[in-house]
Amino acid sequence: MNSLAKVPVTVVTGFLGSGKTTLIQHLLSNAGGKKLAVLVNEFGSEGVDGEILKSCADANCPEENIIELANGCICCTVADDFIPTMEKLLARPVRPDHILIETSGLALPKPLLKAFDWPEIRSRITVDGVIALADAEAVAAGRFAPDPDAVEAQRAADQNLDHETPLSEVFEDQIACADIVLLTKADLAGAAGLEAAKAAIIAEMPRRVPMLPVTDGAIDARVILGLGAAAENDLAARPSHHDGEEEHEHDDFASVVVDLPEVADVDALVASVQKLAREQNVLRAKGYIAVAGKPMRLLLQAVGERVRHQFDKPWGAGHRRSKLVVIGEHGDIDEAAIKAGLGI
Numbered sequence: 001m002n003s004l005a006k007v008p009v010t011v012v013t014g015f016l017g018s019g020k021t022t023l024i025q026h027l028l029s030n031a032g033g034k035k036l037a038v039l040v041n042e043f044g045s046e047g048v049d050g051e052i053l054k055s056c057a058d059a060n061c062p063e064e065n066i067i068e069l070a071n072g073c074i075c076c077t078v079a080d081d082f083i084p085t086m087e088k089l090l091a092r093p094v095r096p097d098h099i100l101i102e103t104s105g106l107a108l109p110k111p112l113l114k115a116f117d118w119p120e121i122r123s124r125i126t127v128d129g130v131i132a133l134a135d136a137e138a139v140a141a142g143r144f145a146p147d148p149d150a151v152e153a154q155r156a157a158d159q160n161l162d163h164e165t166p167l168s169e170v171f172e173d174q175i176a177c178a179d180i181v182l183l184t185k186a187d188l189a190g191a192a193g194l195e196a197a198k199a200a201i202i203a204e205m206p207r208r209v210p211m212l213p214v215t216d217g218a219i220d221a222r223v224i225l226g227l228g229a230a231a232e233n234d235l236a237a238r239p240s241h242h243d244g245e246e247e248h249e250h251d252d253f254a255s256v257v258v259d260l261p262e263v264a265d266v267d268a269l270v271a272s273v274q275k276l277a278r279e280q281n282v283l284r285a286k287g288y289i290a291v292a293g294k295p296m297r298l299l300l301q302a303v304g305e306r307v308r309h310q311f312d313k314p315w316g317a318g319h320r321r322s323k324l325v326v327i328g329e330h331g332d333i334d335e336a337a338i339k340a341g342l343g344i
């Protein structure tokens with residue numbers, strides 16, 4: 001690449017559990033010889049997605065090119081974390097051909113896009129495209145739909161207020177910023193679910209952009225990389241709930257990290273995670289679990305009551321420690337109740 005050409009950056013956004021890490025894993029292993037770098041941002045202090053991605057580092061994307069930004073949502077830490085990290089990445093002797101940014105599931109993409117206007121990086125990178133992932137089954141089930149009763153109650157209290165539910169607000173901001181929407185977990189949603197999800201998303205789009213169904217992150221990299229959208233020059237087309245506000249907050253959501261003892265019965269753990277989703281509205285749980293008698297660590301990921309787990313690699317010496325990151329709406333995160341639910 002010409003050293004004066006701007007490095008393209010793809011922003012991957014999407015709610016908690018929509019499949020962002022899976023998509024990026026697929027891109028890393030199908031990069032077509034491109035040298036990639038990944039910035040991965042998580043809500044909460046314990047990075048799990050960065051670990052998952054590092055376990056599939058290869059020659060096109062060595063481990064040092066996978067950089068974790070774990071001090072809160074990337075949209076709020078732009079000046080402190082994001083810009084300096086980008087500058088360091090661009091100063092390396094071998095520049096990446098393409099940079100992927102996995103935002104936290106709660107991050108608002110627009111404040112991040114605004115950061116690309118900063119003089120320190122504006123001349124050197126461009127936003128090639130914003131890819132928004134939406135869990136087709138969850139969208140079809142109305143999980144991100146505004147709650148009509150809540151909106152009505154708020155309007156009755158304050159005529160000027162146009163707030164919806166915390167989930168619908170984040171979801172709409174992510175869709176409104178996108179150049180392409182991927183309907184993930186298409187296999188689980190089925191044909192009718194996909195149609196319902198499409199209709200719900202079209203209703204939120206300020207402009208029509210392509211929507212594609214995806215299963216297990218499998219999509220041709222050429223479809224989503226190389227869009228040349230220069231999104232940093234096109235902010236007006238991407239409305240946000242927070243346009244006109246100096247600051248925004250994420251205090252609608254909270255996370256807690258739970259240390260667990262070694263687990264003897266994986267099925268029992270899965271059942272208690274499902275029960276937390278059902279009874280305490282936990283949105284997302286993920287982490288690495290030490291299972292009695294097993295040298296490998298168990299990666300457990302839950303989106304609501306849908307729990308998946310697999311052994312991914314051996315524990316490093318001395319690191320055998322189970323931890324689970326649990327995320328939900330603020331009022332639902334009760335640390336004592338969550339620990340009790342997990343039997344500790």
Ligand SMILES: [Zn+2]
Pocket residue numbers: 073074075076077107108248249250
């Ligand atoms: Zn933020």
Ligand SMILES: [Zn+2]
Pocket residue numbers: 241242
């Ligand atoms: Zn707001």
